[in-house]
Amino acid sequence: MTSPLQITSRWWRTRLRRAAPWLTLAALLAAWQAAVVLHPRSLIPGPWPVLLGVVELAKKGLLFKYVLASLFRVTWGYLLAIALAIPCGLMLGWYRHCEYAFAPLLQLFRPISPLAWIPISILWFGLGDSAAIFLIFLASFLPVVLATMNAVRNIDSVHLRCGRNFRLSEAQLIWRVLFPAVAPQIIVALRIALGVAWLVVVAAEMIAVNSGLGFLIVDARNAGNRYDLVLAGMILIGLIGLILDIAMRRLEKLPSVQWGYIGAK
Amino acid sequence: MKRWQSRISPFLTAVLLLAAWHAAVVWTHTRIFPGPVQVLAGLKDLAGRDLLAGYVRDSLLRVSAGYLAAVALGLPLGLMLGGSPTAAAALNPPIQIMRPISPLAWIPLAIIWFGVGSGAAVFLIFLASVFPIIVATIDAVRSIPPVFRNAGQNFGLPSAMLLRKVIFPAALPQILVGLRIALGIAWLVVVAAEMIAVDSGLGYLIIDSRNAGQRYDLVVAGMLLIGIVGVILDSIMRRIETLKSVRWGFCND
Amino acid sequence: MSNQAVQARTTALETRLRVANLNVTFGEGEKAVNVLQNITLEVGAGEFVCLLGPSGCGKSTLLNVLGGFLKPDSGEVVIDGKPVLGPDPRRIFVFQERGVFPWMTVEGNIGFGLFRLTKEEQARRIFYYVNLVGLSGFEKAYPHELSGGMKQRVEVARALAVNPDVLFLDEPFGALDSITRLIMRRELLRIWQKERKTVLFVTHDIDESIQLADRVLVMSTRPATIQRVVDIDIDHPRDISSRHYLDLRDQIFEQIGLAHKV
Ligand SMILES: Nc1ncnc2c1ncn2[C@@H]1O[C@H](COP(=O)(O)OP(=O)(O)O)[C@@H](O)[C@H]1O
Ligand SMILES: [Mg+2]
Numbered sequence: 001m002t003s004p005l006q007i008t009s010r011w012w013r014t015r016l017r018r019a020a021p022w023l024t025l026a027a028l029l030a031a032w033q034a035a036v037v038l039h040p041r042s043l044i045p046g047p048w049p050v051l052l053g054v055v056e057l058a059k060k061g062l063l064f065k066y067v068l069a070s071l072f073r074v075t076w077g078y079l080l081a082i083a084l085a086i087p088c089g090l091m092l093g094w095y096r097h098c099e100y101a102f103a104p105l106l107q108l109f110r111p112i113s114p115l116a117w118i119p120i121s122i123l124w125f126g127l128g129d130s131a132a133i134f135l136i137f138l139a140s141f142l143p144v145v146l147a148t149m150n151a152v153r154n155i156d157s158v159h160l161r162c163g164r165n166f167r168l169s170e171a172q173l174i175w176r177v178l179f180p181a182v183a184p185q186i187i188v189a190l191r192i193a194l195g196v197a198w199l200v201v202v203a204a205e206m207i208a209v210n211s212g213l214g215f216l217i218v219d220a221r222n223a224g225n226r227y228d229l230v231l232a233g234m235i236l237i238g239l240i241g242l243i244l245d246i247a248m249r250r251l252e253k254l255p256s257v258q259w260g261y262i263g264a265k
Numbered sequence: 266m267k268r269w270q271s272r273i274s275p276f277l278t279a280v281l282l283l284a285a286w287h288a289a290v291v292w293t294h295t296r297i298f299p300g301p302v303q304v305l306a307g308l309k310d311l312a313g314r315d316l317l318a319g320y321v322r323d324s325l326l327r328v329s330a331g332y333l334a335a336v337a338l339g340l341p342l343g344l345m346l347g348g349s350p351t352a353a354a355a356l357n358p359p360i361q362i363m364r365p366i367s368p369l370a371w372i373p374l375a376i377i378w379f380g381v382g383s384g385a386a387v388f389l390i391f392l393a394s395v396f397p398i399i400v401a402t403i404d405a406v407r408s409i410p411p412v413f414r415n416a417g418q419n420f421g422l423p424s425a426m427l428l429r430k431v432i433f434p435a436a437l438p439q440i441l442v443g444l445r446i447a448l449g450i451a452w453l454v455v456v457a458a459e460m461i462a463v464d465s466g467l468g469y470l471i472i473d474s475r476n477a478g479q480r481y482d483l484v485v486a487g488m489l490l491i492g493i494v495g496v497i498l499d500s501i502m503r504r505i506e507t508l509k510s511v512r513w514g515f516c517n518d
Numbered sequence: 519m520s521n522q523a524v525q526a527r528t529t530a531l532e533t534r535l536r537v538a539n540l541n542v543t544f545g546e547g548e549k550a551v552n553v554l555q556n557i558t559l560e561v562g563a564g565e566f567v568c569l570l571g572p573s574g575c576g577k578s579t580l581l582n583v584l585g586g587f588l589k590p591d592s593g594e595v596v597i598d599g600k601p602v603l604g605p606d607p608r609r610i611f612v613f614q615e616r617g618v619f620p621w622m623t624v625e626g627n628i629g630f631g632l633f634r635l636t637k638e639e640q641a642r643r644i645f646y647y648v649n650l651v652g653l654s655g656f657e658k659a660y661p662h663e664l665s666g667g668m669k670q671r672v673e674v675a676r677a678l679a680v681n682p683d684v685l686f687l688d689e690p691f692g693a694l695d696s697i698t699r700l701i702m703r704r705e706l707l708r709i710w711q712k713e714r715k716t717v718l719f720v721t722h723d724i725d726e727s728i729q730l731a732d733r734v735l736v737m738s739t740r741p742a743t744i745q746r747v748v749d750i751d752i753d754h755p756r757d758i759s760s761r762h763y764l765d766l767r768d769q770i771f772e773q774i775g776l777a778h779k780v
Binding site: 017020021022023024025028042043044100101102103104105107108109110111112113114115116117118119120122123192195196198199200201202203206207213214217218220221227230231233234235237238239240241242244245 | 274275277278279282297298351354355356357358359361362363364365366367368369370371372373374377393446450452453454456457460461467468471472474475481484485487488489491492493494495496499
Binding site: 410412413415416418419420421422426430431434435437509510511512513 | 585587604605606607609610611613616617619620621622630631633660661662680
């Protein structure tokens with residue numbers, strides 16, 4: 001029923017859609033290059049020197065080392081935080097008296113920007129990995145606990161009644177009904193928290209430690225205005241952040257949690 | 266009974282926390298870490314030197330300027346990209362590349378462009394909030410149930426009116442959630458930006474108190490102020506979410 | 519055969535809507551699903567027609583094509599002599615209660631389509647239709663403060679307020695309890711008799727179709743064709759225990775392949 005003409009035009013359209021991102025990307029790079037050519041005395045280097053900067057970092061072995069250092073801190077701080085936060089959040093949402101006892105505490109600490117803890121974390125942990133991990137822990141723990149708690153409190157009571165109806169034990173009810181029911185909301189909170197953790201590690205590394213991508217940026221600027229390395233660091237931060245975000249969005253695509261996002265009310 | 270418990274428990278926890286903090290400071294005989302009494306004295310000291318109000322005001326002004334600029338750009342852009350898949354396909358790559366760059370990584374460039382001062386901090390806050398706003402708005406527009414759009418078109422509304430009377434209000438509840446999250450991030454970033462790029466504001470207060478003479482009483486006082494202002498900003502956003510015309514998006518009946 | 523049956527019926531009314539050889543297929547290649555096959559029908563001005571068929575057979579798809587929300591793969595839809603190219607305010611679609619705008623009050627919803635009129639005229643129409651559907655006192659209420667039946671009436675009032683020629687209703691009373699549903703049917707008939715709109719009403723409820731329609735078009739399962747046309751020649755108000763009513767009901771049950779005994 002579809003004519004060959006229609007098919008070719010559709011073929012071209014899908015091609016164009018596929019190519020559009022790369023075209024804009026190329027345009028962006030060209031604009032960057034043009035801006036640099038037009039302002040020759042600017043401190044900001046063009047795309048080519050930045051690429052050379054990345055190569056230089058890789059040759060010196062710093063690239064791998066810094067990326068690893070940043071990822072190491074984020075991984076520990078974040079994993080520790082969610083390993084504690086999800087069970088705590090489930091408990092707080094499930095048991096009313098737990099909530100009365102601890103929720104106000106969380107509410108007191110939550111609005112204090114994790115970066116405001118920098119001086120104290122340095123005081124407690126010294127300059128080094130532990131201080132940064134502590135900051136990342138703080139940044140991801142509180143949002144995940146609160147989101148989990150709210151998700152449990154807003155759960156559709158029909159699901160719970162249904163579970164009780166089948167005589168599930170309390171532990172079974174939590175594991176087989178409650179947890180899957182709140183999983184979609186927890187995953188969204190986890191993604192947002194990972195984004196914030198990635199933001200915090202950069203800040204922490206600018207101030208509290210001597211390695212990692214955040215340090216790279218500050219150090220490249222302070223030690224000799226190496227703006228090619230500054231931009232290289234920014235691009236690396238962006239790329240890794242993008243990969244983390246894509247990985248978390250993959251989680252949201254899992255069939256067992258998809259229902260939570262369809263027809264969001 | 267329940268009511269009474271939930272009213273009183275925050276105060277109870279706060280009192281217990283203060284007592285535990287005080288006891289810990291007394292027992293460990295720490296010289297450096299301040300107790301609640303010293304922090305209170307520190308706050309008085311700041312207020313006496315007229316720094317308190319000034320610092321709070323500076324931080325708030327920077328956040329408002331950067332955040333409002335981000336809303337002014339991000340909201341219309343998000344509405345447009347959410348409505349048009351072609352525009353979204355074209356503009357997506359730059360957004361996706363810039364978005365995950367931690368706003369603090371822009372500090373060196375911000376200082377080149379704006380110098381050391383409020384301009385750089387405002388720019389960082391703008392960057393920190395504009396991407397979450399754009400992305401949340403796009404998501405919100407895309408998840409509008411098609412029934413609403415169809416009903417709007419059915420009555421023959423011109424497209425500007427369709428946007429104003431259907432698309433925007435239908436997406437608003439989800440957009441507001443995005444705006445609240447973005448404000449939280451903006452508040453987080455202003456603290457970091459002030460630690461590095463300027464010499465006033467609450468972030469500056471914290472880092473300066475530490476560097477200039479290990480005044481940890483002022484550090485903790487600064488943290489408290491950051492927390493209090495953060496709570497106020499958040500509760501304003503939540504208040505907006507309870508307005509009748511957007512409440513439907515949040516109640517699960 | 520079915521097409522002949524439809525065309526054989528020559529209405530005394532002038533034709534308002536004409537559909538010829540409509541086909542709709544979703545998906546492509548292997549996964550293609552032929553939903554509507556060769557649908558042909560005519561509806562006269564002021565007629566009340568029910569489309570009856572089992573869930574998932576393609577009733578909503580057909581109604582969406584008629585409303586201009588969906589382009590058919592082939593075939594044409596002509597209303598008042600002009601082909602349908604898109605949605606039009608002279609033909610309003612009522613989507614269950616889900617179509618009510620939750621961010622607007624009852625007044626706001628009912629006045630939604632009246633933006634071309636003067637303020638006074640808008641107020642007058644809103645007042646009239648709020649009363650017509652029995653919602654006076656709830657003008658300032660938001661939809662989440664209303665019951666399902668009230669929301670449904672808001673949507674019907676919103677459609678009527680723009681004075682359309684044709685109403686498309688897609689299982690409008692499906693989500694209501696059976697008592698409210700009966701009341702709503704009576705209300706709809708009352709309004710229809712008063713305003714004489716052309717109505718296309720989709721339902722999977724056999725009784726509902728016989729109680730409401732002048733004509734019932736019985737659709738088959740996928741790919742949907744019009745299997746049979748049943749004229750309901752009983753005057754309103756209809757006695758649902760009369761011999762004739764029950765005969766018609768039996769005919770349709772038989773057509774669908776069900777014995778009407780449980
Ligand atoms: N947009 C679509 N894409 C693919 N399949 C669809 C789409 N819309 C409806 N269908 C399929 O077409 C069939 C008829 O749907 P519908 O018209 O909604 O049925 P009804 O209203 O009679 O219950 C169903 O099997 C449904 O799965
Ligand atoms: Mg249907």
